[in-house]
Amino acid sequence: MEDKGNITVIKPKDLTHLSIFETQKEIIDDLKKNKWLTAQFIKRNFLSIHKQSFLGFLWAFIFPILNVLTFVFLNESGIFISGVSEVPYPIYATLGMAYWQLFSSSIMACTYSIISTGGMIKKINFSLKPIVFSSIGYSVITFFTQTLLVVILLLIYGYVPNIVALLASIVFIIPIIFLSTGFGLIFAIFNTIAHDVASILTAILPFLMLITPVLYIVPETGIIKFLSTINPVYYLISFPRDLILFSSSSLTTEYFITVVFSIVCFWILLTAFHVTEKRIKEIL
Numbered sequence: 001m002e003d004k005g006n007i008t009v010i011k012p013k014d015l016t017h018l019s020i021f022e023t024q025k026e027i028i029d030d031l032k033k034n035k036w037l038t039a040q041f042i043k044r045n046f047l048s049i050h051k052q053s054f055l056g057f058l059w060a061f062i063f064p065i066l067n068v069l070t071f072v073f074l075n076e077s078g079i080f081i082s083g084v085s086e087v088p089y090p091i092y093a094t095l096g097m098a099y100w101q102l103f104s105s106s107i108m109a110c111t112y113s114i115i116s117t118g119g120m121i122k123k124i125n126f127s128l129k130p131i132v133f134s135s136i137g138y139s140v141i142t143f144f145t146q147t148l149l150v151v152i153l154l155l156i157y158g159y160v161p162n163i164v165a166l167l168a169s170i171v172f173i174i175p176i177i178f179l180s181t182g183f184g185l186i187f188a189i190f191n192t193i194a195h196d197v198a199s200i201l202t203a204i205l206p207f208l209m210l211i212t213p214v215l216y217i218v219p220e221t222g223i224i225k226f227l228s229t230i231n232p233v234y235y236l237i238s239f240p241r242d243l244i245l246f247s248s249s250s251l252t253t254e255y256f257i258t259v260v261f262s263i264v265c266f267w268i269l270l271t272a273f274h275v276t277e278k279r280i281k282e283i284l
Contacts, residue, residue, distance in 0.1 A: 023274065033127075038130040038133050039135030052257065058243075065109075072093065074227055080185075086245075086246065088153070088157040088159055091157060091159060092245065093214075095150050095244065096215055098136075099143075099237040100212070101139070103180045104180075104182070104205045105138075107184045109139055109184070110135050110180070113131050114128060114188045127277070129277075136180070136184070143169075150186075162244055165240065165247070175259040178262040178266040179261075182267075182270065184274065187268050189280060198251070213234055232261060
């Protein structure tokens with residue numbers, strides 16, 4: 001707003017003209033202001049998913065069980081060689097799937113979040129961040145449901161894990177949430193512009209799971225070995241799983257580098273989302 005004599009000129013707020021420090025402060029203030037709204041969206045999303053579902057929360061068990069049973073069958077038949085011998089394979093695979101599905105389902109939930117709430121956004125002017133952030137709430141709940149399944153398998157097979165590392169699962173999921181939400185913010189923007197972005201992701205993510213050592217031990221050589229070294233998701237899954245099942249990991253340095261990368265990546269992509277947020281509302 002500018003005063004020119006008796007004339008007051010009101011200019012629309014343009015976030016692209018703010019300094020980097022002003023932008024960061026505005027993002028932090030926006031996040032603080034919308035904590036309650038984020039919690040309400042999480043509650044709404046959770047209730048709406050199971051409102052008209054016959055099996056309800058059991059779906060959180062059904063999908064990982066079916067996935068793991070498929071690879072258990074392939075592993076036992078010799079068609080698929082996991083390389084896992086120190087721990088019962090169903091435990092290894094189920095724990096890996098729990099972390100992977102947290103990553104993949106969070107990305108997909110974020111990608112669909114703005115489009116699925118488009119009607120509300122057109123009628124009410126509010127920040128879009130709570131919509132995207134709240135969309136991963138169900139993925140986190142599902143992760144802990146699948147962790148319960150891992151505990152059941154541990155009891156069935158009589159395998160004793162690192163209890164401290166198992167209880168620390170809530171800490172290990174934080175960098176996965178940062179990385180998946182960061183990419184999810186950008187995919188949410190792209191999906192608003194072109195709705196087939198979500199369909200492309202749906203096709204790509206299963207392939208990414210197959211080339212990420214989620215259900216098998218990374219080979220010593222070859223293309224999978226190379227891809228694993230440049231794949232941040234590999235470290236975010238393998239390090240906590242190694243600690244839980246084997247009490248140690250050779251990926252400590254790589255893991256903490258990946259954690260820093262995930263946090264930095266999240267904040268950069270969140271800043272990009274914040275700057276373009278007003279334009280997103282205009283597209284809807």
